[in-house]
Amino acid sequence: MEDRARTRLAQRIRFLRRCRGWSQEVLAELSGLHRSYIGSVERAERNISLDNIERIAHALGVPIPDLLAEPEGTPPAERGS
Amino acid sequence: MEDRARTRLAQRIRFLRRCRGWSQEVLAELSGLHRSYIGSVERAERNISLDNIERIAHALGVPIPDLLAEPEGTPPAERGS
Numbered sequence: 256m257e258d259r260a261r262t263r264l265a266q267r268i269r270f271l272r273r274c275r276g277w278s279q280e281v282l283a284e285l286s287g288l289h290r291s292y293i294g295s296v297e298r299a300e301r302n303i304s305l306d307n308i309e310r311i312a313h314a315l316g317v318p319i320p321d322l323l324a325e326p327e328g329t330p331p332a333e334r335g336s
Numbered sequence: 337m338e339d340r341a342r343t344r345l346a347q348r349i350r351f352l353r354r355c356r357g358w359s360q361e362v363l364a365e366l367s368g369l370h371r372s373y374i375g376s377v378e379r380a381e382r383n384i385s386l387d388n389i390e391r392i393a394h395a396l397g398v399p400i401p402d403l404l405a406e407p408e409g410t411p412p413a414e415r416g417s
Contacts, residue, residue, distance in 0.1 A: 260390040260400055302385045309341040319341055320401035 260323065264308070265299040267322045271315045272297075286314035341404065345389070346380040348403045352396045353378075367395035 272282050279297070283290040287310055295301040296311070312319045353363050360378070364371040368391055376382040377392070393400045 260386050264386060302387045304383045304385050305341050305345060305389065306383045308386065318406065319404045320406075323400045323404065325399065 261299040261302070263325070264303070264322055265297050267324070268293075268311060268315070269297045271317060271322075275315070282311070282314055286310040342380040342383070344406070345384070345403055346378050348405070349374075349392060349396070350378045352398060352403075356396070363392070363395055367391040 268282075272279070277285075279293045280290050283293045286293070286307075288307060292301070292307075293311075296303050296307075308319060308322060312322055315322075349363075353360070358366075360374045361371050364374045367374075367388075369388060373382070373388075374392075377384050377388075389400060389403060393403050396403075
């Protein structure tokens with residue numbers, strides 16, 4: 256069960272970050288988190304807390320629900336790339 | 337910043353739990369968490385993890401984004417009660 260939300264979040268963060276042309280370092284800097292932490296979140300390894308989800312959403316300029324929405328309407332290129 | 341997401345989540349969980357006529361004990365049982373943990377989440381004291389957000393959403397039968405949506409459209413009775 257957990258893996259679904261983690262995987263969805265991971266894919267959305269990576270997708271939105273790449274849409275902005277940002278490296279993990281840039282997103283880390285903007286969200287006040289460490290680059291390796293961003294990396295582990297994007298690999299769905301991390302049971303991230305709400306406070307840090309909020310930091311990342313804020314850095315990306317999207318509402319939190321956008322990071323956790325069902326994947327309908329997101330382009331296939333988002334996955335596994 | 338963090339308090340906004342925590343507070344929104346707290347209000348939504350409490351609201352949806354009460355809509356179902358459930359005590360904190362019932363929600364705790366259905367989500368596999370402790371009642372005192374549910375209580376602390378509903379008081380916005382807890383920096384809850386994504387895995388546990390997912391457990392609670394699953395128990396309430398709602399998508400995760402519904403727990404973190406902006407409060408538009410939620411009745412005022414939800415607040416502070």
